[in-house]
Amino acid sequence: MAAEGNPLPHDTQLRPPAVAAHTPVANAGVKIHCQGVSAFYGDKQALHDISIDIPDRAVTAFIGPSGCGKSTFLRCINRMNDTIPGARVTGRIEIDGEDVNARSVDPVVLRSRVGMVFQKPNPFPKSIFENVAYGPRIHGLANGKAELEAIVEASLKKAGLWDEVSDRLHQSGSSLSGGQQQRLVIARAIAVQPRVILMDEPCSALDPIATARIEELIDELRRQYCIVIVTHSMAQAARVSQRTAFFHLGQLVEQGSTEDIFTNPREKRTQDYITGRFG
Amino acid sequence: MSFTLAFALLLAFSVGVWWLGRRRASALAGGERLHSLPGYYGTWVALWTGIPAALILLLFLTAGPRLGEALIAADPPAAVASLPSETAQAFWNDAQSLARGEPTTAIQWTPEQRAALEQKAEQARQYNGFSAFAALALAGVLALGGFLLAWPRISPTLRARNQVEGWINIALMACSAIAVLTTIGIVASLLYEAMRFFASVPPLDFLFGLQWQPQIAMREDQVAAKGAFGAVPLFAGTFLVMIVAMCVAAPVGLFCAIYLSEYAGRTTRGVIKPLLEILAGVPTVVYGFFAALTVGPLFRGFFNWIGSWLAEGPLDPLGQYLMAVQNEMALTAGVVMGIMLIPYISSLSDDIINAVPQSLRDGSYAMGATKSETVKRVILPAALPGVMGAMLLAISRAVGETMIVTMAAGSQARITANPLDSVTTVTRQMVELLTGDQEFDSPRTLAAFGLGLTLFGVTLVLNIIALRIVQKYRQAYD
Numbered sequence: 001m002a003a004e005g006n007p008l009p010h011d012t013q014l015r016p017p018a019v020a021a022h023t024p025v026a027n028a029g030v031k032i033h034c035q036g037v038s039a040f041y042g043d044k045q046a047l048h049d050i051s052i053d054i055p056d057r058a059v060t061a062f063i064g065p066s067g068c069g070k071s072t073f074l075r076c077i078n079r080m081n082d083t084i085p086g087a088r089v090t091g092r093i094e095i096d097g098e099d100v101n102a103r104s105v106d107p108v109v110l111r112s113r114v115g116m117v118f119q120k121p122n123p124f125p126k127s128i129f130e131n132v133a134y135g136p137r138i139h140g141l142a143n144g145k146a147e148l149e150a151i152v153e154a155s156l157k158k159a160g161l162w163d164e165v166s167d168r169l170h171q172s173g174s175s176l177s178g179g180q181q182q183r184l185v186i187a188r189a190i191a192v193q194p195r196v197i198l199m200d201e202p203c204s205a206l207d208p209i210a211t212a213r214i215e216e217l218i219d220e221l222r223r224q225y226c227i228v229i230v231t232h233s234m235a236q237a238a239r240v241s242q243r244t245a246f247f248h249l250g251q252l253v254e255q256g257s258t259e260d261i262f263t264n265p266r267e268k269r270t271q272d273y274i275t276g277r278f279g
Numbered sequence: 280m281s282f283t284l285a286f287a288l289l290l291a292f293s294v295g296v297w298w299l300g301r302r303r304a305s306a307l308a309g310g311e312r313l314h315s316l317p318g319y320y321g322t323w324v325a326l327w328t329g330i331p332a333a334l335i336l337l338l339f340l341t342a343g344p345r346l347g348e349a350l351i352a353a354d355p356p357a358a359v360a361s362l363p364s365e366t367a368q369a370f371w372n373d374a375q376s377l378a379r380g381e382p383t384t385a386i387q388w389t390p391e392q393r394a395a396l397e398q399k400a401e402q403a404r405q406y407n408g409f410s411a412f413a414a415l416a417l418a419g420v421l422a423l424g425g426f427l428l429a430w431p432r433i434s435p436t437l438r439a440r441n442q443v444e445g446w447i448n449i450a451l452m453a454c455s456a457i458a459v460l461t462t463i464g465i466v467a468s469l470l471y472e473a474m475r476f477f478a479s480v481p482p483l484d485f486l487f488g489l490q491w492q493p494q495i496a497m498r499e500d501q502v503a504a505k506g507a508f509g510a511v512p513l514f515a516g517t518f519l520v521m522i523v524a525m526c527v528a529a530p531v532g533l534f535c536a537i538y539l540s541e542y543a544g545r546t547t548r549g550v551i552k553p554l555l556e557i558l559a560g561v562p563t564v565v566y567g568f569f570a571a572l573t574v575g576p577l578f579r580g581f582f583n584w585i586g587s588w589l590a591e592g593p594l595d596p597l598g599q600y601l602m603a604v605q606n607e608m609a610l611t612a613g614v615v616m617g618i619m620l621i622p623y624i625s626s627l628s629d630d631i632i633n634a635v636p637q638s639l640r641d642g643s644y645a646m647g648a649t650k651s652e653t654v655k656r657v658i659l660p661a662a663l664p665g666v667m668g669a670m671l672l673a674i675s676r677a678v679g680e681t682m683i684v685t686m687a688a689g690s691q692a693r694i695t696a697n698p699l700d701s702v703t704t705v706t707r708q709m710v711e712l713l714t715g716d717q718e719f720d721s722p723r724t725l726a727a728f729g730l731g732l733t734l735f736g737v738t739l740v741l742n743i744i745a746l747r748i749v750q751k752y753r754q755a756y757d
Binding site: 115118122124126135139185 | 544545636638639640641642643644645646647648649652656657660661
């Protein structure tokens with residue numbers, strides 16, 4: 001635990017209770033509705049006709065072997081693929097009933113509503129405070145210094161990082177450990193009050209203890225946000241998600257409640273993958 | 280030349296030996312496993328054959344003639360002993376020329392001097408013939424000996440690969456040693472001449488003097504200032520031109536780099552980058568023409584026009600001043616030098632900006648930042664140390680740049696902050712001090728070396744700081 005600074009009181013329990021993770025979420029409406037989404041990099045088709053509904057206030061996990069398109073699909077949701085030359089997306093993706101690819105939608109505004117956390121912690125070369133204040137500053141969310149400080153504090157508290165960094169907010173963000181950096185990045189994402197948080201293998205660069213802290217955090221955040229997480233680890237998907245979607249070769253093979261997918265998969269490919277026969 | 284032929288023969292012999300060695304190693308490979316590939320055995324034998332012989336040939340080529348001159352001059356004939364040193368030097372040169380069958384100087388030697396000359400030339404001829412023969416023979420023996428020594432040692436257990444690697448190490452080290460030794464040589468010669476200058480002008484007067492009047496009376500009756508060697512006006516001029524240049528180059532170069540690395544599409548980039556490289560390849564003398572013939576008159580016309588417009592109004596003095604502006608001014612030289620530095624800054628900054636990890640860009644875009652917000656708030660702060668390093672490197676180039684200021688800045692040594700004034704720079708003065716007929720014992724000429732040494736010190740410090748900054752930045756992301 002030394003690398004993680006002061007442990008929080010409930011830290012003795014490293015894993016979120018498995019039961020909680022599988023509790024069905026009551027009355028969760030559909031947050032993201034995807035219909036016939038295909039994605040291309042140049043001539044190569046990376047996604048084939050994906051249709052999926054992602055519920056609000058729940059964690060949805062995308063699993064599948066490397067190169068199966070799960071990260072590409074995640075990046076379609078906040079139009080991050082726009083920044084890649086030659087990338088093209090067709091089909092319909094709606095967040096709260098609003099088409100994200102519509103002409104009237106500004107990708108810059110869209111991304112301020114859909115936070116994203118990446119595989120490698122990527123704090124900006126600024127202080128901890130400035131990292132979290134980045135979004136509120138560029139979107140003008142705070143009137144005055146006091147309000148900004150309040151947003152930063154609230155975001156760091158939500159990300160479970162406040163107790164560890166409250167006395168050194170003006171140190172560089174890269175001075176933190178890997179797990180702390182990843183929580184800093186999550187705090188940065190929630191500082192702009194997004195509707196959705198996308199996480200692209202958020203724990204693959206972290207050790208097991210830091211991973212446990214992030215998973216715990218994800219489990220807490222799902223009470224307020226719609227979370228989509230891409231992961232290589234099936235155990236992680238089983239621990240943190242309520243719904244799971246299995247991707248293979250650019251296709252959505254199967255989706256359903258996490259419990260069903262892991263205990264009672266309908267497709268043979270899903271079964272082969274989750275039992276470790278390939279991937 | 281017989282030595283050219285000798286080198287060619289040696290090379291041919293080594294190639295033959297390489298082939299033989301490789302063949303022998305291949306033949307051995309039938310029995311047991313070789314330590315190295317057959318080619319390594321060939322190279323190993325060829326190196327032992329060629330390198331010592333080549334070194335001996337080189338030694339004789341460089342040191343042989345010197346040794347010969349020293350030997351022949353060891354006992355000067357009576358006819359030469361009484362000559363003044365310069366004429367004696369001419370005598371020895373003539374003896375060598377005569378020995379080589381080349382035309383001699385126009386000096387009419389007396390009969391006894393002529394006889395001594397013939398005698399010495401004969402000695403030189405004998406020495407040259409002997410030394411060439413000795414060198415060729417020795418090289419031949421070494422080549423053959425190296426081959427005969429190395430040949431029997433070819434065996435499957437010989438670590439030819441490692442030994443060839445050792446030779447490669449030595450060769451690479453020798454090349455870098457040449458670069459380092461040349462630098463040391465340049466600094467040493469600069470130091471030596473500068474010391475001679477500082478023997479006649481105190482260093483403090485030179486470094487902090489405010490007067491630059493290097494004219495020293497050549498003849499007794501000439502009316503001229505005694506000569507003042509205060510370098511401050513020159514460095515002030517250099518500084519002014521550099522500031523103007525950086526005002527042009529720093530923003531344009533940096534924004535160009537940002538455009539290329541963040542905004543431009545692949546095709547645009549493919550067009551602009553080569554064009555910038557062409558700009559970097561323009562010789563500075565061409566920039567000098569451009570400054571003197573195009574930019575200078577343009578600026579002058581512009582300021583004169585503004586002056587004529589202002590004159591006789593409330594700002595009459597300013598108008599009069601602007602109407603008197605000349606072609607040669609710090610602004611012209613600075614602006615053109617700035618244009619010269621644009622590709623330099625932009626290509627260095629482009630590399631540095633590209634080295635900022637993509638994950639930072641992704642992080643910023645995912646927060647809903649636009650491109651310019653990302654550049655301003657994330658990429659530039661991350662790249663700032665490297666960009667500063669690039670700027671310092673550009674400054675050190677601007678300070679040392681010669682041709683543009685020689686052609687466009689003027690020649691008046693004065694301390695001014697007005698870019699419309701004609702100023703002179705360190706490099707321009709060095710050109711002036713060293714062109715034409717010069718005596719190498721007058722402070723006027725030696726002053727160029729004092730300036731050179733100071734300039735070298737300034738750019739060295741700038742480069743060291745810049746490289747340190749760039750290095751520090753690199754460590755941050757690797």
